[in-house]
Amino acid sequence: MTNIINPVVVLGGLGLLFGVLLSIASKVFVVEVDPKIEEVLNALPGANCGACGYPGCAGCAAAIAQGKAPVTACTIGGQKVAENVADIMGVNAAQMDRNVAVVLCQGDCEKAKDKYVYQGLQDCRIQATLAGGQKECSYGCLGCGSCFDVCEFNAIRMINGIAVINKENCTACNKCVEICPKKIIEMVPYDSTAIVKCKSEDPGKLVRGYCSTGCIGCQICVKNCPTEAFSFENNLARINYDKCINCLVCVEKCPTNAIDNSAIVSEEFAREFAS
Amino acid sequence: MSLFAIMVSTILVNNYVFARFLGICPFLGVSNKMETATGMGFAVTFVTTLASIITYIIQKSILDTLGLQYLQTIVFILVIASLVQFVELALKKISPGLYSAMGVFLPLITTNCMVLGVAILNIQEGFTLLQTTVNAVGASLGFFLALILIAALREKMDIADIPEALAGFPITLIAAGLMSIAFTGFAGLV
Numbered sequence: 001m002t003n004i005i006n007p008v009v010v011l012g013g014l015g016l017l018f019g020v021l022l023s024i025a026s027k028v029f030v031v032e033v034d035p036k037i038e039e040v041l042n043a044l045p046g047a048n049c050g051a052c053g054y055p056g057c058a059g060c061a062a063a064i065a066q067g068k069a070p071v072t073a074c075t076i077g078g079q080k081v082a083e084n085v086a087d088i089m090g091v092n093a094a095q096m097d098r099n100v101a102v103v104l105c106q107g108d109c110e111k112a113k114d115k116y117v118y119q120g121l122q123d124c125r126i127q128a129t130l131a132g133g134q135k136e137c138s139y140g141c142l143g144c145g146s147c148f149d150v151c152e153f154n155a156i157r158m159i160n161g162i163a164v165i166n167k168e169n170c171t172a173c174n175k176c177v178e179i180c181p182k183k184i185i186e187m188v189p190y191d192s193t194a195i196v197k198c199k200s201e202d203p204g205k206l207v208r209g210y211c212s213t214g215c216i217g218c219q220i221c222v223k224n225c226p227t228e229a230f231s232f233e234n235n236l237a238r239i240n241y242d243k244c245i246n247c248l249v250c251v252e253k254c255p256t257n258a259i260d261n262s263a264i265v266s267e268e269f270a271r272e273f274a275s
Numbered sequence: 276m277s278l279f280a281i282m283v284s285t286i287l288v289n290n291y292v293f294a295r296f297l298g299i300c301p302f303l304g305v306s307n308k309m310e311t312a313t314g315m316g317f318a319v320t321f322v323t324t325l326a327s328i329i330t331y332i333i334q335k336s337i338l339d340t341l342g343l344q345y346l347q348t349i350v351f352i353l354v355i356a357s358l359v360q361f362v363e364l365a366l367k368k369i370s371p372g373l374y375s376a377m378g379v380f381l382p383l384i385t386t387n388c389m390v391l392g393v394a395i396l397n398i399q400e401g402f403t404l405l406q407t408t409v410n411a412v413g414a415s416l417g418f419f420l421a422l423i424l425i426a427a428l429r430e431k432m433d434i435a436d437i438p439e440a441l442a443g444f445p446i447t448l449i450a451a452g453l454m455s456i457a458f459t460g461f462a463g464l465v
Contacts, residue, residue: 010338011350014337018357125434
């Protein structure tokens with residue numbers, strides 16, 4: 001009889017012991033959890049993609065509930081999720097600023113000169129280790145399409161040797177921004193049309209030598225901007241998107257077309273994304 | 276066996292991943308990135324050591340005295356599962372930083388067969404409590420080593436030009452197999 005009773009007592013006893021210990025532990029080690037975290041978590045997409053920069057949706061929900069992240073922190077959820085989250089947090093999400101990624105380089109095969117012919121693996125991160133890439137401009141797009149490979153939303157195409165991003169498809173997941181070894185992909189507001197598509201900090205004369213569409217630092221944009229949205233540092237014009245009113249004076253005046261009107265798309269661009 | 280010999284043996288010669296093929300699931304599952312591999316490594320070290328000590332005490336004081344050795348597996352699983360839960364609760368309260376760093380890996384350890392394997396092998400080898408502790412630490416360090424080695428390899432392989440049919444898990448399994456062969460070179464060290 002003990003053959004049956006002993007194991008039952010031992011196993012049952014141990015199970016009971018651990019159960020009691022765990023329930024005591026859960027009382028002793030209780031951590032106050034903001035109920036809002038749970039609610040926010042339910043409103044998020046639950047994809048755990050990590051695009052917000054937090055470890056999964058739970059991390060993002062905690063940050064939002066504590067006020068460390070904006071209600072619009074979930075980039076892939078877009079307006080709808082932001083509104084739901086804003087309802088829970090009791091704030092207004094009407095002015096959700098949608099950001100999209102933009103490649104800040106227009107130096108395609110015709111416009112920018114190469115310093116050597118790259119024939120290695122088609123990965124920008126590898127090309128960048130070979131004397132900074134094949135372009136003479138050490139700031140420009142390398143054209144191997146690492147961002148294209150990493151984009152899960154069909155928003156990037158390689159056209160004539162440089163990457164271009166379709167802002168309609170972009171969800172601001174930041175993957176291309178992170179993978180680009182040249183750091184030329186940046187987030188800009190969706191509504192901004194005038195964008196300085198050059199990152200070269202070389203002096204104007206050098207830029208002229210290797211690229212026909214680089215910023216040469218003439219500062220015409222700085223002088224002509226009606227809202228003083230432009231600043232100039234390190235031989236490069238920068239635009240403050242908060243001040244920009246999209247008057248497009250800079251686009252007209254820029255002698256090298258380094259400032260681009262992103263609302264106008266090329267035929268090739270339209271064809272690529274139509275298919 | 277001296278304690279040092281046990282340590283070297285479990286880390287290199289009888290590495291739990293490469294020689295005994297235990298803990299393969301987390302070894303493949305969380306080795307994409309160095310960062311997550313390190314987190315998992317720490318979590319496993321912590322739990323394996325604690326679990327080995329507690330299971331050893333239970334085995335000697337309860338199971339052996341009552342002659343219930345056949346309950347070993349189920350009791351050990353009970354201990355490990357509760358322990359992981361307990362560690363998770365305690366860590367959440369005591370060190371939220373460490374808790375969020377380990378994140379999802381803590382509950383995953385419940386199903387890591389290496390933890391159970393170490394606990395059972397400790398008993399089979401007839402170790403003392405001190406030897407058990409050293410063996411557990413060595414085993415988890417060996418697991419840690421295997422994990423960061425394969426994570427480093429996988430980070431490199433991510434940007435290598437691998438034939439499509441082999442990309443991802445196939446090449447990882449091949450790499451793991453080759454590493455296992457390489458580790459047989461340590462045989463005879465102890």
